Amino acid sequence: MIHSYKNRSPKLLILYASYGDGHLQAARAIRDALADRGVDRTLLIDLLAEAHPFINEMTKRVYMKSYSLLPGLYGWVYDRTKPMKHDSLFASWLHSFGKDSLRRLLQAELPDAVIHTFPILAMPALKQQIGLQIPTGTVITDFDLHQRWVHPEIDRYYVPTEDMQRELILLGIPERRICISGIPIKRGFRSLTIDPALRSRYGLPAGRPVVLLMAGAQGTLPDMTELLSKLLQQQSFTVVVVCGRNEALSCLLTQMFSGFIAARQLHVLGYVEPMHELMALASCIITKPGGVTLAEALASGLPIIAYRPVPGQERNNALYLENKGAAAIAYTPEQLSHKIIELIHDSNRIRSSKTAIMKLQRKNAADVVALDFCSRLHIMEGVSATANR
Template sequence: MTRLKIQSNPKLLILYASYGDGHLQAARAIRDALADRGIENTVLIDLLAEAHPFINEMTRRVYMKSYSMLPGLYGWLYDRTRPMKHDSLFASWLHSFGRERLRKILIAQKPDAVIHTFPLLAMPALKQRTGLHIPSYTVVTDFDLHCRWVHPDIDRYYVPTPDMQQELISLGIQERRICISGIPLKRGFRSLSIDPSLRASYGLSAAKAVVLVMASAQGTLSVLSDILTTLLLESDVTLVVVCGRNDLLASTLRQLFSSAVDTGQLRVFGYIERMHELMALATCIVTKSGGVTLAEAMAVGLPIFTYRPVPGQERNNALYLEGKGAVTIVQTPEQLSFKIIELLRDPIRILSRKTSLQKLQRRNAADTIALDFCSSLHIMKGSVAIVQR
């Protein structure tokens, strides 16, 4: 047994997963906020990708395909397992993935703490099996709590809302182990400073409302085309479509809607590094309801529309925030267009929506987590034990 002292500049592991960009973005945001406070010895690890690359790639592809193929099956599995106990056979099996790889990483890296931004909780399983005593933390990156995030051996939870804190308490987690932080975001969303000249740099007219459409959120090209066709009927609106790294989709859209592109009514972008700028320039956004994307839109006070959210955590995220007046869920392109135009033509409705968004804003979530983490790590045990074979 090797003993490690927690230093004034501790070494941290942040575990994430590559199912979309949200978990990695949250991990990076935490890393950057910790670095701002002088804690720079941080290692980010995609645990499942390192431990089981084939399983990781296969399940990642299946997850991405679930948007267009058998979304109901994914939603059924999600809802069916949502209340599962940490010590159930299924939960134990899920949390076993990456366990041996993590044990080797811990021996090699000798971290002082482990932070999860994805509910692959191999760390608590290691604690139980080996007597490991490294503080572990979980950052919940959705507005819906699946019990896969919950384990009694997690030392501290960072959650987006007071409602989730109460849900954790009802599951037996002590209130003192829960911090209402929000979902950690990129630095640009924490300190928004938008220069008026940005509109011109993105080719946007100051005289028109801007509807921001996240293309990857809309499932198939045919659905996206229907949405754009309907919205382009409104001449006083500029559509901004972000296609991410899907260059083929961007090229296809420019060809399909060449006349709108030529007149400037439609702007098509690929990957945008400074997404906070486009969001701040927009009047509303059409997006999928992933936790990080929703938190980003809320941080800039951007009214949110989500089209037929995928069953599972994304639909539950949307339903939760719809109940708070922050999200509008629509089922058809025509309904989407009607709801957007209804919003844009009613300043009182826009103000009401922005007020609801402001009540939910937690722009400084990453800083809150970093400060709380430093405080909680300081009062943890002064040593950790790693069992070596």
Template sequence: MVRFENNRQPKLLILYASYGEGHLQVARAIRDAMEEQGNYRTVMVDLMAESHPWLNEVTRRFYLKSYTHMPSLYGWMYDFTRPMKHDSLFGGLLHSFGRDKIRRILAIEQPDAVVHTFPIFALPELKRRMNFHPPSYAVITDFDLHRRWVHPSIERYYVATDDLKRELSLLGIPSRSIQVSGIPLKRGFRTTTASAELYERYRLQPDKPVVLIMAGAQGVMPDVTEICSGLLQDSNVQIALICGHNSLLKDSIEQQFRHHSGSSRLHVYGFVDQIHELMALSSCLITKPGGVTLSEAIAAGLPIFTYRPVPGQEKQNALYLQSKGAAVIANDPAELTEQILKLIGDPLRLTTSRMSIAQLQTSQTAADSIVLDILSNLRIMERASIL
């Protein structure tokens, strides 16, 4: 039972995982939104890394390798487990990871609420065994619903779209327990606009359209060289290529294009923390279709191109946005180049694409919406406990 004594600030425990960057980014966005409310009592825990460090490293490496070198295997595993229930043999095993660790964390931190940005739900058994059981919230970080996210211990789900809310409702989740918030992002995506200062900072020309290519946090998008070569054939196009943490890709691209006629229009960056600034300068985005990156593009009103999406949640994300007219899926460099040049060369097509994207934007930033809802729920529970 939640009690706030002496007007103390409620404490939030956020559980995330390091399989990709998105779950951590969402956790940080929620923490930052709490701090915007004047609350500095958020604790963030990578549950798998802290409870099973060896297993976490092995499974994380397998995730990255299968994702890039065996995408069909990854897609098969995703589709095979997609309908599993929380109380199935495999589902129960997955949700058991970190149980001992979370018991110790709860005893030490005594949080008022727990937020999951990754679907490892180790709390249900503990709720039956411990008197202390804070409410649990889940922030679904994709546009596709995997049943691993669905669990009776969750008080409220925060989802990206009305379609996800309907899908959860069909699975028996009460409508009052689902809020369409969008996916939480870091600050800046709705407030940053193109300016002479930003163009100068990123060495871009304001009179030429910018194609932003995000190769992924690990720099794993295929055929980057061919994509850049095709786009640079149009002398009106400039490219901002983000290689993330892949320094080998960055060095390779810079070496290959050193003597290319379009080299002055190709700008290669490593990891860029303020990606919203480059999005504000760009005409369109080529990206792997991770939920957070797609949400960033939607918040920035940026037309999206996804290239050879990997089977699994990213392909489902891409297919969903394509069905809404907010993204284009391409499977070879020539097709991708043709689609991009058609878009940036046709003002009507560009406007139509941006209007489709605007339909997916939420009225309030997702992190703020989630934090305000959680704090409101905790205040209600506090009043109820006093009465």
């Protein structure tokens, strides 16, 4: 079954998962970039949640618990499965989740293409089973390559770096099927300006560096009270804490550090949608090293300190950026405080960090994915060859 979509806008499915916010944020960024180009029939599907809601909720909870309470176990499983082949027993089992739901979805919606921002790859086998000859793409949302993302029947890979492109080539993926796009992020990161009115809107004093402390979408960064106690001993910068959806953490910090909040040395925020605004105002960021958050920080030209990265993709993300000179890693509050002071007061260190960041910076990743994928659907005329840069 081959679709014809002349004289109409194509329909695309973007398959994501809700383990953290990163995969959904990438999916939304691609959807918005497609809409900018007139491709407005895009469906975002949380495949596991649609197919197996109980399993989805259970595995999300296990993931969060293993991440926070048993990080060593999570890292061990990640490392043990990292080299697995697509046709191994375990990989085949993982990719089977959501298969029946996806089959029904494909037959009902008849999409013209499917893009993944999470590595549940039931699509390649289904294409053969139901004879649906449509393009498929995979957008890798980390700086570390786990082979769960890799399947020889995926038509197009979108990767964050040249290093990952080389890894895929070594795994047998032809170079022509790989686009170095970067990790898709919100459109607000395309152009960032430091507006004095913006600083005033967030209540940030003029002339003081801003340290942005990201607790993660679910507010799970460890040692938050100890970290703040250590950082607030320094009066040379302002600390902004983003607690995400963790209202209990926000309330706790507001009560514990009310004096610092009154003195405007500390600002405690919940979930922030326009993160590009805060990143534009910050001098450095302390964060869990999830791929999308790191891509946002790189797009903002923001020096990164990854705090206690857990084993698995986040530690590997942090190690990759540290090796490139674009991030530092801290494992204790004392280490973290020392690295921030070093960074803020050392202009050479800041300059070196920003130079490394610029080499990895890809602000328009969502646009690159949209342009490249649309060109392969033959719906864009005169698509620039720069889509592959």
